[in-house]
Amino acid sequence: MNLDKIFTENKKRLKHSAHGGEIYNMNPENILNQIIDFSTNVNPLINHEISKQTYMNSLNHVPLYPDSNSTNLKKGIVVYFDNMITTENLIVGAGSMEIISIFCDIFIETGDEVIITQPTFSEYEWAVKKNGGNIVNVYRKPNNDFRIECKSILNQINSKTKAIFICNPNNPNGLLDNLSDIQKIINETSKHDVFVLLDETFIEFTGEDNSFIKKISDFDNLLICRGFSKYFGLPGLRVGYGVSTSEIINFISKGQNLWSVNCIGQILAQESLKSEKFIEDSYFFFNKERQFLIEDLRRISGLRIFPTDTNYILINSENIGIKSSEIKKFMLEKNILVRDCSNFEGLDDYYVRIAIKTRKLNLKLLQNLKDCFSPTN
C-alpha cells in the first residue's frame, strides 16, 4: 500500500499549531500540583453554584447515549439570552472548536478564500485548509493596538471569498473591537454572499451587551461561536455553541458527528448558565484584577502592555530586548507557564500572553516577571 501516493498534498501540509495549556506534555503524571498555568485564558474562579450533587447525578446519564440535539442545554441558552433567540438558532458542539470546524466542513470548498484577521486563534486556518480553502491574511497592527481594520478587510473581498473570520475580543490581544465596524463588515459582506464567522469566545468578560447574539435576526450571513471553556471555566467538558439563522444552523447541523457532546458537559453547562452570582462575581473580579495587573506591569520599564477587556494581557518585550522564548524558559524554571506568542501569524519573537488569575497567583507572576526583566533589582 502506497500511502504517500494516496494522501493528497493539501492534507499532507495540514497541521495544528502549538497552543497554551501544554502542561499534559510536560508532566502528564502530576499536572495539577506543580505548574501554575498562565498560558490558557480560563476563568480561575470556581463556580460554587454548580453543585457536587448535580455532578454526582450526572453519572446516571453515562450509560445512555447523550441527547444528540442537546435539547435541554439549548433551552437553557435561550433563557440566558432572554428569549431573544430560539432553539432553532442554536447548535451545540464539543467546544466552539467543533462549531468552527463543521462550519468549514459544510461551507468551505476547494479553492474558496477565507479572510482571517491576524494575529488570532490559529485553528481557523487549520479548519479552512482541512477543506481545501485558502487563507487571506489581513493584519491587525501593534500601532493600532491590534484593532480590527474594517477597510483593509473589505478590500480583500473577491469572487472567491466565502467567509471572514473575526474573533472579538481577539485572542491574543484581548481588546473589544468597535461594534459598528463589525456590523458594517457583516452588512457589506452579505451583499457579496460572504459569511462572517464571529468568534465571541471571550465576550462575556466585556459584558453581554457587546454580543451580537440577541441581534442575530438582523443578519442573514452571520454565525457566532461561543463556549463554556473561558468565562464559565469548563474547558475539560468540551461544550460550545453556535448561533445563527435557523436556515444556516440547519445546514451546519448536517456536518456534525452524531453524539459529539458528552452528557456531563450538557448538564453542567446548563447549570452554569443559571449561576447568576458566579457570572456577576467573575465580571467584577476581572475588572478589578485586570486593572491591578496592568498598573503593576506598567511599572516594568520598557515593557509594552496592550489594552485588553478580557482575562488575558498581551505584552511586548522588544524594548527590553528579551525574547518571548527566553521569558517562557525563565518563568518555567519558577514553575510558571506563560504563552510564548511567537508562533502567532503576524507577531514576532517578543510577544507573551499572560492570563489573569487570583490575586495571590498574580502577585507571584508579577514578582517573577520583574525578576525576569530586571535581574539586577
Place this chain on the structure above:
Amino acid sequence: MNLDKIFTENKKRLKHSAHGGEIYNMNPENILNQIIDFSTNVNPLINHEISKQTYMNSLNHVPLYPDSNSTNLKKGIVVYFDNMITTENLIVGAGSMEIISIFCDIFIETGDEVIITQPTFSEYEWAVKKNGGNIVNVYRKPNNDFRIECKSILNQINSKTKAIFICNPNNPNGLLDNLSDIQKIINETSKHDVFVLLDETFIEFTGEDNSFIKKISDFDNLLICRGFSKYFGLPGLRVGYGVSTSEIINFISKGQNLWSVNCIGQILAQESLKSEKFIEDSYFFFNKERQFLIEDLRRISGLRIFPTDTNYILINSENIGIKSSEIKKFMLEKNILVRDCSNFEGLDDYYVRIAIKTRKLNLKLLQNLKDCFSPTN
C-alpha cells in the same frame, strides 16, 4: 445572501439516519424513569469497579483543557492489549464515530468510491458523502445469516475504490464474521492501495481473540475502530479509539479537532479498562442471557431469529405478517423501545433489533413480544 446558491448540491443531500436510543426526543424531561430502552445495544450491567471517588476526583480536571493527546488513556489501552501495540498505533476520539468521521475527512476525496457491506451502521455513508465520496453497496443476505461475502466485495474494487468498511460483528445482526475472510479482504485490498476500516465496536462480546488489534503490525492498510460505549457501557462520555500503523495514525491525527475528548471520559475509560471482574462477568453474563433469550424467542411461532454473538438480536416477523413499525408502536405503549430496522439499507419492513438487558427486563420484553405476536394467547 443567497444561501441556497452557496451550499453545494452534495452537501444539501447530506443527512443522518434515524438511530436507536431516541428517548430524549420522546421524553426530554424525565427520560430515565419511564421507558425501557431495548433499542440501543449498550451493556446494561453497572461497572462497580469504576469508583465514585475517581469520578468525584475527575471534577478537578474540568477547569483544565483536556490532554489533546489522551496520553494516559493511550497508555492504558496499550496495557489492555498486552503491549502488543504502542501508543503510536493509537488515536483517541469522541466515540468511534469521530474516528470514522476523521478517517473520511482525511482520506476520502470527491469521486472516491467506498464499499459498504449492507445492512450496517448508517453513519459510514454519512461520513463518506460528507467528503464527496460515493457509496458502493454490497449486500449481506438473510439466507446467509447476513454473513460477509468475500468474493462479492472484492469483485467491486476498481480504480476509484478508496476503502472498504466492515463492521464485525455487524450491526444490526450481531454475528461474528469469518476472520479468515476478513484477513483475505485486507490482504487483497492492500495490493490495490485500498483501505479497510474494520469497526470492532462489538468485538468484546465475542472475546478479544477475535480482534485484529494485536495483529495490526501485519497490515499496512487497516484501521480498526473501537469504543467504550457498548461493552464498557459509557456512551454518555463519548470515548472511542482507532488502531492502525503509526504512519496511518499520524495522517488521521491531522484531521482531528483539538481537545475533542473530554477529561472525564478520558479518566473513566482508562479506569474501565482495568476493571477485570466487570469485563469477565459481562462476558459470561451475555453468553448466558443471549442463549436464554434466543431459546425463548424461538418459541414464538413464525418468528425468525438471526444468529448473534453480541448483546443484540435481529428478528424477522415477515411470516407472522406484523411490520416492524407496528411492533415498535405496540411495544412503546408498554413503555418498551425496540429498534425498528426498516430504515437500514438492505432490510425491509419486517426487521426489529432488540438489545439484551438484565433477566428481569428481558422477561418483560419477552412477555410483551409474545403479546404482540400472539394476541390471542
